[in-house]
Amino acid sequence: MKRFLASLLLAGVSLETSSAVPNSILGPIAAAESPLNGQDLTEQLFATALWDGSGKLPGEWNGEGQIATATISHLRARPKLFGREVILLRSVKREGKLESLEATFVDAGSYFGYFDEELPEGLSRRETRKEVASRLAEKQAEFSKIYLEAHTDLRTAISAACGGTKPDEAKIGRTRGLKTPVEEWQKNGKHVRLLAANNRLLRVSIAAKESDQWLDPAVAALPEREQLAKLAASVARDADGTVRLPDLQPIPQGYRPYCGLNSLAMAARHFGLHLDEDWLAVAAGFQNTGRADGANLVKVYHSVASEAGLGLDRTTKLDPSAVARAISQGMPVIVWRRFSHERNQLHTRFMRQVARDESATLPNPADAAERASWPGDSAPLHASVVVGYNPERKEVLFLESWTGRDKPRRMRVEELAATTYLCFVFKP
DSSP: OOOHHHHHHHHHHSSSSSOOSSSSHHHHHHHHHHHHHHHOOHHHTTOOOHHHHHSSSOEEEEEEEEETTTEEEEEESSSTTEOOOOOEEEEEETTTTTEEEEEEEHHHHHHHSOOOOOTTTOOOOOHHHHHHHHHHHHHHHHHHHHHHHHHHHHHHHHHHTTTOOOOOOEEESSTTTTTTEEEEEEEETEEEEEETTTTTTEEEEEEESOOOSOOOOHHHSSSHHHHHHHHHHEEEEESSSSSOOOOOOOOOSSSSSSSHHHHHHHHHHHHTBBBOHHHHHHTTTTTTSSTTTTTHHHHHHHHHHHHTTTTEEEESSOOOHHHHHHHHHHOEEEEEEEHHHHHHHHHHHHHHHHHOTTTTTOOTTTTTTHHHHHHOOOOOOOOOEEEEOOOOOOTTEOOSSTOHHHHHHEEHHHHHHHHHEEEEEOOO
């Protein structure tokens, strides 16, 4: 059942337009005409001035939001590091001072995207399966070659740059489902870590301080009671009775079967975890197929809650009072729900309408025709993040993992309850 659920959830809805590079962050980076493209920045990124606050990082950087008191950005260029091209370079700064860099070299999520290639017309079902299997096997072989070559080259290059020393073994993460081994070197007083994950992800981090957990140090240093108090303090209460979490940042999933992962990554970052959808895909057991078949998303949801020091209730029905209680405590709620394009358009229109006219209302859920328009049991599944509610209007506010959807939309709680398949409620 879990495999069936994951397959439906993440293969059913592909609303964004395909591009040459599936990831919606990587697309603009690949198109950016930066003088840093192709330049090896290894020595430049280890310069003391970058780390003591007296120098600036090279190039143009785009902000991705915050995790606790840290600011996350990515470089709009594809330079080289340790002699290999970087597909995504992120920085973590705190109070304006560089704390760490994270370079992604190989990522299966962006390489495979949604596997929905056009096939020749007139094929039988058996011929279709055979053709899909053949194309997928060819693509998997190509990716494995890229991964193995990059892994070997990076280990050799990092070792050489760090004085020819052998790496130490270390681990990141406290929870079993998120704990991962890494190889660690030292260079110029910085910790250089290589994360090689299951023929899916190759990353190198450069950090000023050693850390063995995903939780931000500013959060980890607080007693549990203070951590919960900071979450509660993040709640906004508007004059019209709306209770909402304004600080959650959407993380665009791009053209990848990742709505369940990106929704989880939004919540994880809100809790102070330095996690993203690409590593969560590894932790969930995603395969190199362009689909979610075989992944254990439910398990990784519980792992993220544990890593943040929280509990998690999973139910097959949405309990509005539990949702309201979680939001009031500063905790988003994730729903896996039945989806329809028509309802999505209606909620988008209403988001714009209510911004102009606060007296605007959604259709009456007691109306039979209105209820008949809600997606039914055969509709595809999708994941959304509930970030607010208005008890008087009986509305919930929710965010999506699609590019440009940075403003919460509203839905009647009756519709969300009727279309939710699984509900994940974080709790102290």
